[in-house]
Amino acid sequence: MELTISSPRAAVTSKSQLLGFESQGQRYACDLLWVKEVLRSPSVTSIRLAPPYVRGVIHLRGQILTALDLEIRLGLEQKTPAPINRCIVFKTSTDLARLSNAPEDSAAAESDSMGVLVDAIGDILPPGTPVLPAPPETLSGLDSRFIEGVISDAGQLVTVLRIGALISLVEPRGSLPA
Amino acid sequence: MSTSTINGALVLRLDSLNKDNAAARAAAIGAALGQAAGVLRIELSGLEGPDAAGLAVLIAASNEARSRSLELQLGLPKELSELAEDLRLGKLAVVESLEVLP
């Protein structure tokens, strides 16, 4: 996928550090402020009748964490369920309340723990990276409601996610009456 | 007991003011009030402070100063600031605490 990123009007620059990660060969990033911790090869218990984008639940120190499947949540077709490798755990409303400058969409956090399953954790991208508007859904196939924009890192396109929307109860696109 | 003039105020320094020396002090204060132009400042350095008789002298001095349209200042050791407050000496004179003198 080769997209021109030399947009004449460089849009927003990210105000905070971004955590990069990889899933199904794609690179993503999210506001580091959202990230609470990363679990290595967690054991995921699947739940009958759960929404398709919920891979299951994870036992995390006495709490039950809901693990989301990133691709399905973003509206991508998934051929085979990816093996579970890493889980990025996001902060809850309580955790965020302790931050002096919480991420913008922090209102979406509730007291329940949430995480997304990814393949690998990448680098931390410094603040100030220009964030360009996301390509239209028709090109990327990604649900734009969950996308903040894209950035370019080492010549590769990195999709910046809106974690607040991603973990919120927003219905997946497919279920909307178009 | 000594007098001097500082910043236009006539300063009268006393080490004590009690029934034993009330008559003498009253006279001295009366004299100082006659000399002062604008402000008379009485500095009472003794840590005992005035006794009842001394207070009577101060009250009289205050009345006298008021009738002469003079401002009366009273300097007292820091240790006496509570007493000055309890007795509301501020009604008689402008109370200031004296720096500890060696």
Added chain:
Amino acid sequence: MNQGDQEMMELFVQESSEHLQTLETDLIALEATPGEGSLLNSIFRAVHSIKGAAGFFGFDPIVKLAHVMESVMSLLRDGQETVDQDMVTLLISTSDKLRLMLAEPEAAASIPCDDERAGLQAVLDSHLGKKIGPRTPGVVHDAVEPAQQSGGQVGPEAGSYPHEALTGFSFTAASLVEGLKHGQNFYVVRINLGEVQHQGQTLKQFFSEVRSIGSVLDTVLECPADIGLTSAVGVVPVARVFYVTPLEPFILSGALGIEGDQIVEIPSQSLKDWVKATPEGVCAPPPLSVPVAVGSREIVAAAKSPVPAAVESGVSKPAPTQIDPKPVAGQRRKAEETIRINVGLLDTLMNLAGEMVLGRNKLLRLAGGGGAVGDQVELQSIVQDISSVTSSLQDTIMRARLQPVGGLFGKFTRIVRDLSHKLNKEIHLEIFGDDVELDRTLLEGLSDPLTHLVRNSIDHGIERAADRLAAGKSSQGTVRLSAAHLAGRVQIEVSDDGAGMDPERLKAKAVEKGIISADQASRMSDNEAQNLIFAAGFSTAAAVSDISGRGVGMDVVKTNIEKLGGHVELDSRVGQGTRIIIRLPLTLAIIPALIVGCRGASYALPQINIEEIVRPGEDCPLKTIGGARVLELRGQLIPVVDLGEVLGEPSVPCEQFVVLLELDHATFGLVVDEIRSNEEIVVKPLGRHLRLVPYYSGATLLGQGEIALILDPTSIAQGRISAIQKALGTSKTLELQTQPGLDSSRVLVFHAGGVEQLAIHLQHVLRVEAVRAEDLERIGGTECLRKNHDATIRLLSLSELVPVTPPESRPSEFFIIVPRPPYDRIGIVATRIVDSADLPAAQIERGAMAAQGIAGSAVLFDRLTLVLDFSGLIEILAGGSAENQGSLVAEGRFLFTTNPSHHPHHQIKQLPEQSAHS
């Protein structure tokens, strides 16, 4: 507003709410016993506390309203006004306004309270008009009456002083607030300074003493007015001190060595009134003459003088005795989100935490030790320590969450009062067991359902006075709210002595509303018909009143109670009244559960719903009738739902179990693949995405960190059971008994090893279990069945309790009949289960076989059968009276307490006693 102030604020709101609660309860009680001095005092104190605290934070509208109310209360307390209906209504209405104001203290001014204030003021004014006689201490109007005892001079502005004796002093209203708030005493003390010296004290020493027991608000030094420097010698001035101290006059006199007649007490009420009237008020004598160079003086004074500038300059801004009342706008005060905890409990928690740390340190040491021989043994002991500390911690924390139910019950005095006035019925509310403690989450959840129930009792239950008299009852109806501990559960009951519910009317209504068919109605028992009120959309009120009868009442009550893990039962007798019984777990966070397996995954089913576990076979086959799956058990057809199908996995494995789940008025079987274990589970909430799935009420962690979802039987049954019942209803070949749980005439017929055939009412039976003799353990003379580490069932041979022949020998496999909670920790030994049968009470012949624990005899299956009296059995077990049943649990005489974690109070005490008995 800083953090500390914020906390103070929250404390204020919380405390004031508590005072309001007291206030309201007492006011209602006052109506019943108007002259009751202790009530008047208590009300007065509550208003006073609210006023004081509000004043501290500067919430003037609250202070003003509380103040007039307090003044009126003071009249009532002193017997100068009488309490009547109007007065109570006015006071209650005032307390309502106070409540509204306290909910948003910063916005208190926006709450209209003119009517209340005017009403109260009118009382005060009329009183003022009435009274011309002698002054009464403590009454508001001292200030306006001329004081006789003043020793001071009367100044030209005496009228503006709150008290005559204060003439000549300078002070501000703000400077009085602190002392008034703390109920201190105000005095004007005349001190002859010369006498002080005669007693051997310097002025400095004397005044430092004065300062140590109170504070000087102002001092006037008095000398003859014309004193001059020449005439001053020999004059001894007198200091008049306006003084505030907690001390009483005679103590003050002793402490300062001053004659009592030199001390004038200023009634604090008059000061209060003055402060209220002129909160910015300043009192000062007229200036004697204009001092020179005022401007420069003030600057000097402000910078250097130890005397506060306010006093120095005579007139000034009020001293900053108030905490800045300006809060951050829009912040909500959540008093309910704080909890008060007993200090003893907190200490226990601290100790346990300490032990926990100790254990951790031991583990760390062991971990660093490098695996020496003997470590294993030590590890074992550490693990044991830690596990015992952990369970104590759990218990203590659970206890910390418990709060008395009285707070919740208290608000009903008000509701009952208001409603009975509105409906013009005479109703008396009785409250029992308000000290029973419940988890605060449960208390919160109970509030609405209880309100519904109480309203229903008043609106529908209790008849009008005339009807009551006609029915031969007293004109006053009684609504009773009670709470009691029954082993691991709490039972809350709302009962009334009203008209009761007429089953025929209910049936007719239900048929009319299309909830049941006429055919179904004809087959319903009375109790089933009465349970119809729990059906959605059912309301019998002839006209919809604004109190109840909107048709959303009882089904909501039931749903809410079930959400809390509880049950609702109903017992109503026409003409006698209605009892509604709510059973709740003690706490929500930990529940006993059965872990079942389905398609490889584990699920937890709350024990509270489980009636019996059945393995379908020849005796009790799973059938499909009219397209519906049912289990035929002891002659009944029970609707069955396959858990796998519910969860969308229809493949059927070979071996199956049916867990019979009892909901409030339906029993159904849930088909599962495996029965795994009984466990105490800690309920964890599910994330928001999973809350969309109705069948799960939460999740829990099992032993090895495995996650099991907690099933919600109610939502699984939703829709399915009625569909099955409908399907069954169309095939008329079978006689239906779809609700065995409620039928009180059903008995279980069994043999206990002796010659007699016995029967026990099924309503007392939780389940029947097959037991192998080798699984039993003997503790002393007692046989026990250990289900797992925390649930022990004590076996009970009937021959030990009632006159039946003892068993000759016991087969290697037999049954135990486990009674319903709270007695589900005993098992009655049965060698053979015959069947269940219908045995109407009329067919039991009493007398011939009379003995405690035996209700009588009857002929069942062609044999004479002894019918057990279950409550009689329990009494025998309890060693006589029914009152001992509770203590029996505490004394540990039997192992039939429920799970220890339900009984944190008894757990530790019980252990040594058990061993002593065994």
